[in-house]
Amino acid sequence: MRAPMEYAVVVPTIGRPCLADCLQALAAAVGPRPAEVVVVDDRPAADGELPLGTVDDLPIRVLATGGRGPAAARNAGARTVGAPWVVFLDDDVQVLPDWAERLAEDLSQAEDRTAGVQGRLTVPLPDDRRPTDWERGTAGLEAAAWATADMAYRATVLKEVGGFDERFPRAFREDADLALRVMDAGWSLRRGRRVTRHPVRPSGPWASVRAQRGNADDVLMNRLHGRDWWTRAEAPRGRLPGHLATTGLACAAVVGMAAGRRRGAALAAALWTAATAEFAWARIAPGPRTRPETVTMAVTSVLIPPFAVRHWLAGQIEHRGVRPLGSDR
Numbered sequence: 371m372r373a374p375m376e377y378a379v380v381v382p383t384i385g386r387p388c389l390a391d392c393l394q395a396l397a398a399a400v401g402p403r404p405a406e407v408v409v410v411d412d413r414p415a416a417d418g419e420l421p422l423g424t425v426d427d428l429p430i431r432v433l434a435t436g437g438r439g440p441a442a443a444r445n446a447g448a449r450t451v452g453a454p455w456v457v458f459l460d461d462d463v464q465v466l467p468d469w470a471e472r473l474a475e476d477l478s479q480a481e482d483r484t485a486g487v488q489g490r491l492t493v494p495l496p497d498d499r500r501p502t503d504w505e506r507g508t509a510g511l512e513a514a515a516w517a518t519a520d521m522a523y524r525a526t527v528l529k530e531v532g533g534f535d536e537r538f539p540r541a542f543r544e545d546a547d548l549a550l551r552v553m554d555a556g557w558s559l560r561r562g563r564r565v566t567r568h569p570v571r572p573s574g575p576w577a578s579v580r581a582q583r584g585n586a587d588d589v590l591m592n593r594l595h596g597r598d599w600w601t602r603a604e605a606p607r608g609r610l611p612g613h614l615a616t617t618g619l620a621c622a623a624v625v626g627m628a629a630g631r632r633r634g635a636a637l638a639a640a641l642w643t644a645a646t647a648e649f650a651w652a653r654i655a656p657g658p659r660t661r662p663e664t665v666t667m668a669v670t671s672v673l674i675p676p677f678a679v680r681h682w683l684a685g686q687i688e689h690r691g692v693r694p695l696g697s698d699r
Contacts, residue, residue: 542583550599
């Protein structure tokens with residue numbers, strides 16, 4: 371057995387209360403301790419102290435980045451550590467009690483050309499009912515590849531590839547982009563044995579509509595990595611083609627009615643209704659089918675396609691002519 375590898379932990383946060391639970395779980399983990407824990411305060415305007423909880427036995431250091439996004443926050447934290455491995459944790463996860471022991475095994479068993487080792491995520495779902503649409507979406511993280519909710523990277527590799535691409539402003543696709551650049555540089559990634567719990571965080575009824583902003587990030591991924599990046603990054607395809615068609619039908623119905631072409635407008639409206647109903651049922655059927663969930667799914671299923679198209683078009687404009695990270699150096 372190799373000796374345990376020294377590691378540091380970087381946790382970007384916007385000050386959510388779950389940060390305290392994340393740090394307390396990390397402090398309670400049995401096994402080699404982190405050389406340091408860098409909590410990166412990425413609130414645009416720091417209003418009060420961060421909810422760190424009582425974790426006096428963790429070597430915590432707080433670094434402020436002023437709301438530049440999770441990619442920039444992780445870069446800032448990683449640049450300040452001296453350990454050979456950097457473990458990125460999200461502030462809404464909780465490592466299991468044996469996490470540090472399993473992490474030591476994961477890092478010690480990493481081959482020379484292994485750049486990163488991913489932790490295994492588990493999402494607790496209700497036992498007494500079917501999960502909601504939001505809960506099922508969070509549970510999808512269990513199969514996600516190279517998610518930085520729990521991902522360890524060699525510090526030297528992060529420096530070699532330029533770290534996270536800060537043009538990704540949200541906690542979306544920035545981890546897949548980094549993984550692809552690492553593998554394109556000749557390194558490998560693998561899944562480890564350690565397990566981290568990812569509870570479903572509270573959300574409002576419009577969370578699925580706000581999530582459509584990620585369509586702009588998918589445009590950026592297309593420009594940087596080609597249209598086959600989905601396969602190489604092991605990322606599931608979304609429903610954008612269907613949303614484009616549904617939104618097109620809605621536009622055709624409105625334009626047809628304005629132009630006095632009632633038959634064509636009626637046909638487009640009927641097809642739009644069928645497409646929207648199919649989308650809504652696909653989200654309602656596997657869920658708890660309570661009245662609030664059904665109403666939320668029905669309303670948001672009308673809104674999601676046009677919002678997805680809007681953000682996709684915005685991404686096409688914003689990311690035209692984009693170049694790979696570091697290509698201008």
